[in-house]
Amino acid sequence: MSELRTLLADTTAKVLGDTKTSSLEASWKKIVEAGLPAVLLEDGFGGNWEDALVVVKACGTHATPAPLPEAILATHVLGRLPDAMVTISPNATGKCDGDRFTGELRSVPWGRDASHIVAILDGKVLLLSRADAKLAEHGNPAGEPRDTLRFENAKAETVANDTDMFAALALLRTGQIAGALDHALELSVGYTRERQQFGRPLAQFQAIQQQLAVLAEETAAAGMAAAAAFKAMDRGDAGFEIAAAKLRANRAARLSTGIAHQVHGAMGFTAEYALHHLTRRLWAWQTEAGNERFWGERLGAQVAQRGAGAFWSDLVARSEA
């Protein structure tokens, strides 16, 4: 890792670790002060998507209760960092009439707390003010806010941009899944080394060892998928990689949450123990921004369309210029 990226990783870990128990307002202030939402901005950290992964992954590792990955994306799309909390919507429906928007934004992370929301409609970026919306509060299984915002003839700033917001969110969730799995593995290894049954630590039982090895393998696969997809963003079109990475990360999350809970026994099922902060998010994030069925169909259709003769050359062409 480059020196700058190591510095970014250290700063991120410190800020996200410190703000775990603070109010959202207080932690957001620290997050912004550290420049984390501006990781991709020229006049911010000036980083590339591999740098962004460092921050996004850490949000997964720390189960950060704030829309930092979303703010990174919003900031990138806008090309600037708004003063107050900004989030995104992966789903915008409605219509834009000049600079007026009437319609609905669904699944808005921390919609109730944000001051602005970035959405994409008909190939245009909309920047909307939360104050103009009628809010319906919803949440995902991890309790993260996923709100619905309705706008009636609201003022919208529009900028030309063709970002696929849904795919970009899938990329972010892939990074978060990889980070959360890292931590779930660490907790599982730590717990089974401590917990004694039949006069020895659980970690000494082969049945446990074999399960944890699979958990480590799946964690590695999700980490690889995320790293390769974020890297592809820096090269340009990453549609293929995002589809493949979200599919693989979802599978890793599906298999790993089961193992992490099994080796933790009843303790992992309590509200007090930290595992559920990770696993409940891992369950939520598998559905958000496309489950395995969604991405499987999309990627499969694309591959089938190209045919058997093109499969391999298409696959390798994506890793060599």
Next chain:
Amino acid sequence: MRKFHFTPFEMPPKAKALRQEVRAFLKEEMPQTASATKARSWSGGDAEFSRKLGARGWLGMTLPKKYGGHEKSYAERYVVIEEMLVAGAPVGLHWVADRQSGPLIARYGTEEQREKILPRIARGEAFFCIGMSEPGSGSDLASVRTRARKVDGGWRINGQKIWTSTAQHAHYMIALVRTGDGETRHAGLTQFLVDMRSDGLTVKPIANLTGESHFNEVFFDDVFVPDSMLIGNEGGGWQQVTAELAFERSGPERYLSSIRLFLEFLRITGDNPTELEKQLIGRMTAEMWTLRNMSMSVMGKLAAGEDPAVDAAVVKDLGTSFEQELPRLIQANTREDVTLETGDAFNDTLSYLLQSSPSFSLRGGTREILRGIIARELGLR
């Protein structure tokens, strides 16, 4: 706790031109090969084909030029072997020599061994087999009992190896045998270069469940091996074998064994797949994309002089689980007119891979052993 970091590896610019060269060669060499034959790939072999690869400079690619090698990068070798595997080329005869015996001799061998053997590996003229497993030593490799006794000018080997792939075609075996009884089980093991034409050495093929014979029993009845054929250090065999495994376990052959069936599935599905077929194709594509990235990442570590033995175990377990699951998943999801009856390219490929796939998670270290290695790295044992 140790964490596994797999970082993306970017192919160097010259990889692209080399890949085109390899593809053109393969197109020329394998115009009419049946799909089920291609599916055999590194389980099939053709001495003439091996020599042609040698002539093209595609064997022993990373070995020093002074030993007949080509001093190419690991990445360039990777390009060649993945293209061979995807094309289903008959690479089985030289596979072991090119993958691990050559690098092992280059690293631990004597000058005489390097000069004598490496050029022949690079020309596709010396084939190797790996003498590790024994009737009483499968996963528990350190329990090998085949023993070399010191005699004047060399050693006398007595005992038996088993499950030795391609022994019936190989010119040499690199045999792991006991030369002493050390303090630990791992001490007292030594690697020897054994000429397969030696007196007292007998190879007996074992038919596998498909009726084909790839693996063998190899009997040693007082086989003489000169001192000059001891590899590396006497008693250092275990450490040398372990170093070999990173080469053996991370390559593209650990996830590509069933790609021929995937391509056949794409062919019969055509451009109008059902929703179910699309999903299956999408998921398998995502797996292959991830595994290729992981496998190349380990290659990058090998190239950088690191020892990624445990990362290689991760790649092998994930990769072989995938290539083993693929025929079963495809069987479960084919259309009703697929019968598995012989005489059809798709059926023959599926039928062959269903039957051969149990070996994928056995050869080169079983799934359970690999997971044990990973668990140790996690600090669990």
